[in-house]
Each structure stands twice: as C-alpha cells, then as structure tokens.
Amino acid sequence: VQPPEKPLESEEWNRLRENFRLPEIFEEVMLNSMIRSNSPIDVAKSLLTHVAKRNGDVAYSVLVKYLTLCVQQGQVSEIRDVYDIMKVRFKILEIGAYNLFIKGLSNSDQWRMALTLLEEAKKIMIPSRTSYESCIKAASCHQEMKLAFELYHEMLAKDVVPTLDVLQSFFDFSRGMKDAELQKELFGILLYLRENQIYPHKTFMRSIKLWFESISGSKWRGHLTNIKDSGQCPVCNHQLEDSNLTEEEYNNLSERIIRDVIHGTDTFRKTSPQEFEAFQTFVENRLPFDIVIDGLNVSHIKPKKLHCENLLDAINCLAKDNVRLLVLGRKHMLMNSSNWKREIMKEMQTKADFFFAENISEDDAFLLYATLRSGKHCKFVTRDFLRDHKACLSDSLTRHLFRKWQRGHQIVLKTMFFSVFSQQPAFQYDCVVQTTGDTWHIPYKDVFEEKYSYQVPRKWLCIQQK
C-alpha cells in the first residue's frame, strides 16, 4: 500500500479501505507503510480521525503505530498528547509503548519525563537496553553525569548489557570536565572493557583518546601504534602484560576443565573412567611435555598427502632443541592402512610420546588435560578453535580465562607453498585493555564489528602521562 501524500477526508479513506483486500487490518497496514516511508504526521492524524469517527475508539495497536511515527519524526508535543490519552484510556501500558515514549522524549527538552517513565516501566518489567541508553544519553547530554552513571550501574546490576555506543557517549560528554569522581567512573568503564575482553572500535577509541587529552593538568598523550610480537610498545617502550594466568587462575581453570569438559554430566560421554585413569597415569609418568599435538587434526592439514606423512612432517618441524612432544591419537591409527603406514608410525614413536584413545572417545579433552597438567610453558597444536569445549564451561569468567589461556598456548600450523609448515606462534602478551597508572594500552578494532571471537586486534592506542 502506498500512503497518500496529503491528509484525506473520511470518505476518501473509506474508499481506500474498501478497495483493500483485508479491510479489517487496513489501518495497521497503512500505518506500517507510513512508518516505512516516513509520511507526514498529518496524514496519519487524518487516518486516526477517520477511525475515531467510524468506531468511536482508536485501538491500542493503532495508537502505538502512530506513536512510532511520532517518535521517528521527533514530534514531542504529539508524543505528550498520545501519552496523556493512553494513560487515561488504559489501566497500564505495555513495555513496548514505554520504550517508544522514552525514546521519543529523551531527545527533547522533556527528557526528565523520560526518566519518570523509565521508573514506571521498571514496575512492569526490566526496561530494554535501548531505553536505558536513551535515558543515559539524555542525562549526560544535559551534563547530569552523576545521574547518567547511576542509571549505568543500575543497568549493569540488572544484567542488561550496555552497547559500545553508550559507553562511548560517556567519554564524549565528559570531555573537558574537571571532576575526580567522574574520572574514576570513566576509568571504571575502561576496566569493564578489560574484564569482559571487549575491544572498542575505531571511533570509540578516538573518543577515549580525546577525553584523555582533554584532562587538564595531567597531560596525557595518545598515540596509535602496533605492538611487536615481543609485546613491547614501540611508543613508550613499555612491556605489555604477558598472557600467563596467575597461579590461582591456572589451578582454577585446570580444575574446571577436568570437571566440566572431561567429566561433564557423564564421564562416559567423552571417554570412560578406565581410559581416563590410564591416560592420567600415562601423563603423570612422563611429565612434563613441552608441546602437545592433536595428531588427527594435524594429519589432515594437506589433503593430498597421506595422513601419516602430514603428522611426520609436523613432528619433524616441531621437534627441535630437545622439546618433549606428546601426540594424541586414536587406536585406529595403529592399524596398518593406506593412510597410516606402520613403518612411519614406528618412526614417529621414536621421536615423540604417543597416546592412543579409543576410537569413540574424544581426544580434544585429553589434549587440554595434558597441556594444563604439564605446566605454564606447555603449548598445544591444533587448528581446532575448541569452541565446543569452551561452551562446556559453565560461567563466563572461566570462559574468559580459557580464551586467554588458549591465546597464549595454542600454536596453529599453516601450510605454505614451498616450506613445509609455518607456525603461527602463541601470543606472548595479553590482548586486553591494560594500565600501569601512568600509561594505558587499549587494543582497538579497525572495523565496527568483530567478525570472529578468536581474532584479536593488532592495533593499539598507547596513552602515557608526560
């Protein structure tokens, strides 16, 4: 349906309605298309007038649609009118209408009313994050930073996750303000980014930089840079935090891996108690390893080569300087077959320790266990992202730990054209927002959206105090 360009008389609306296929929903369809094509508000008004004259009442859904149109065009006085009407016409409003009111009013000089509406909405349900965001933006826009932060903390307390947009607005609006309390809150946001391993995007990073540079007296300077593989910042020569977990975190993680990933609800699902015990004694007797290899995963790197040759290449590539290797595989690898030649298997077994799991067991869980058990220096080799194992961990904190540990300890083998393998080494440094008090290092994304969770940004913002 094409909405008309000018307000129509009742008769004209009637005619349109009768020509419509389903006259019962004519108004809703028409209003929807008005919202889509952003029609002038008078046209919608004339439709409502027509409806009111015909039925003596305007249905709630139609009013909400009209409200959507008003909000879209920022017609504040109309929004107020609709609110007055709805408030007396209906006993309570539903959360969708509240969201619209809040969104519509927060951009105007009536923004305080949006705050009271937010309070009202809380009585029914937890308001959406967009409602919180509009209120926070409205408050910080009017220099009421304290109020904005109150709302922000309330939001976090209710497990409503703020978008980067609202976090950015905090930095934008407090630029140039002198307030120790405010500074603390903003540092708090940066620490929130750190704890949740969130990376700001480019424009957000710019806001952070500008805010730092606007603090008078302390003379912060920001530089964009790339961090070297060694983890040293080229601007301030500061060494970034290394990717090792603390003793406590490390123990916590290995405990949780054994409990949640290997055992889970039923040990038999991934292995069997006998097999796991056998594996444990095997590992304990031969500790510690330097590199643990997922044999089956590595053996599929080059599809044109035999599986065992792939594995042999990988072992030869990694077995330098007396490192102790452990290769995990399954029993079927021992059967002489076209892909697994017995002689080559024998040769490999002289160079590395092998553990063969049952054919129906999951070897990845063993991989994690052996690596963690060998200690912090031990790395593992697989192309698998281990997402399903991460998903077995029950809380987000442990999942973050796992991610961090994985970044620091996973080696990925890549095939090149001529050389046998190239290693993509594990990260030496930890890729999170970090501070030493007089410096801040903030990794940021070039693009707005982060495509893969395993990818970490390589670009950094270095901020230091002169």
Place this chain on the structure above:
Amino acid sequence: MQSATLLLKKIVRSSVLPVAAQHGMKRDLFPLSRTLSLSLCVKQDNSCKPSEKLDLDAWKKVMKSGLQEEVSETVSEPQELSSLAAARETLEMWRLAGRLVPENVSDEQLKTFMECPSKSAKKKYLKYLYLKELYKKNDKRKMEEKRERRLEAQEQTSKTDETKKSPFLCLWASTMDKAYNWRAAQSMIFGQPLVFDMSYEKDMSVREVANTVKQLVQSEGCNRKAVDPFHIHFCNFKDDSLYHREFLKHYKEAWGKLLITVTEQCYTEVFPKDKLVYLTADSPKVMKTFDHDKIYIVGSMVDKSIKRGVSLARAKRLGLETAALPLDKYLLWNTGAKNLTLDQMMQILLTLKDTADWKKALEFVPKRKYCGFVAKPVSELKKTLDLVNTLKLGKRREEVQKQFAKNYPKK
C-alpha cells in the same frame, strides 16, 4: 485553520487534563472497560460539521471525551492489584498491541508464565499458548462444520429412505480392539521383546518429557495394530516419575490395562547381556540386518537441544552392543538430525521384523530429511542432489559438495 486547531487543542487540554492528572494518580482504580460505546458523541461529531474543513485532532477529542464518561461511571472499588492480576493485565496489553498472546489464560499458565526466567522465554511460552489456542479453535470449527454436513447427509438419506443390505457383518471398533488385544496378549507370551529405556528424565525438560510420552503412546498404538507385535518393555520405569504422570494423563484408567511390561528393573537384569543391542544414532556400528533373536533397546528421549552421546554413554557404561540405523547406506540424506522419533523407530522396526526390507522400512523416515533412496551408484545420486538443491534452495555448488562430504565421509 491552524490557529483554530491550536485553540481547540488548548480548550480540550484545559478541560480534560485536570481530570486526567487526577486520574493518573489513582489509575489502579480503573476497571477493564475499553469497549465503551461512544456512538453518541460520534453522531454529534458527524452532525455538527459534515462540510467543515478537515480537523486533524478530532480523534483526540473523541478519545478524551470517552474518558470523561468512564471517569464519571467508575470511581469506586479500590483494590490492590495482586501480582497475578498485574501479569494478566500485562498480557492483555500485549494482546492489544498485536503480539502473539492467547485470549484465555488459566491461572496455572499465568504462574508458569511468571516463572519464566527471561523475556525471550516468556515470549516463547506465550507464542506456544497462542498457537495451541489457535489449533484448538480451528479444530472446534472443523468439527462443527463436519457435524452440520453429517446432519445434512442424514436428512438426505432419510428422504430417499433406502435400506442397505450388506453381506458382511459390521465390525465395530470394540470388536477390532478385542482382536488387537488378543494379538498383543499373544505377543506378551511369544513375542520378541522391545525395550524402551526410561532413564532419561533428568536429561530432559518438562516439555520434552511430555513429547516423549506422546511419542511412546503413538508407538504403542502402532505396535498394537501390527500383524506381529513386539512385546514392549518399559524398563527403568519409576513410579510417580514425570513419565508416569504424563502417561496417566494420556491413558487415564487404561494405563493399568495396557498389554505391555512395565518394570523398575534395568534391562540388564531382565535379559541376558549378550542379547541386548542399544539403538542409538551416535553408534559407530551400523545395523546390517534385523536379528529376531536380539533384544533391541530404544532410549525414550526427545532431544531438542542435540545432546550428543547421551544414550551411547549409557550403553558404554553397561558394556552393551550398540547399533545405528543404516540411514546413510540407503538414503541420500538431505537435512535434519539423524535421530528419529520413537514412533518412527517403532514403525521401522515393525516393518523390518515383518519384511526385512530396508527400503520399505525406511519409508518411515520423514520425507524432508532425505532426497531419495540409494539405488544407483552414489556419484549419480550426487548429481541429482546437486540439481535438487540448486533448483530448490539456490545454494551454491561448493556448499552442497561440502554437505555431501559431511554426510558421506570418505572411508
């Protein structure tokens, strides 16, 4: 024109707003009366200005004038809204806003709704109730139509009034039931056992248990009507478990008279271990033929969130033989998980038992899950699959190949 509207607006505001404000404070007193007839004022509107220029804010006047009437009608019965009533109100508003919300909600459903942990869980539950209501309504309407047609037909036959004579006796449903029960009773003495493992209650949600029981009821029905039924065993069945309660809901007093064996014992206690075969889609072994001497076990589990290896773990723990249906060998798999519903399993096993014909048995796999039977060499079928997919889904060739490789891993 504009100034006139403005003036009008002002008048309306000033006359109504005090009332509105006053009212806004005690809106809890307001009853649920939205469908008030306002025909009187509408008529007035129409009569006073039929030829005047368009008044864009007229609808506001109408809405507000309606409110004045309401206010005068109902300023009484002050009461605190209980949380239940408040939830009911919210639902009503959602319905008015055009969301998928059922018209009638029982108190019990309302409580379940309030106990939903998240917004999306609430929405899902409401949609479920809404669809349920819709289906019920449609069924009712169809029944009514059918009855009318029958009545019409009866009238016509009574007019023609022709006594029919048939050489056969009319077989009533109760007679059929007797025959079926006779067969089922025989199977309980001589029939091949088929075990349903009822130990998965902990792995399922309440909805999934309900679905499981529904599927079990259906499989029991198929079995009873078969020429040569299985002797069904429900093993690991705890009295007063969720399963039990759901069964009672379905069967009512017939539960006690079913011709099946229900036991708290495990199948390993009832049957010799070497004869048991656990059927599970995760099994690495593929079933080649149906063995009349073996006792097959089917896990009574509906697994909507694909928990891999739950039933395989159970078989592993007890050291039982496992088997999977040879779906890949006989069917060109298209989409969907390879775990089938319990009644489909039942149909397949019954057919296998009678005919030993895989093709006939696997007819019971849902048609949407496969493209065809493997009669020709796989490479030829692959071409057909490619064609079907590119025509139907517009999928790219590589994707299809990838899926093919997934379904038919190189050995």
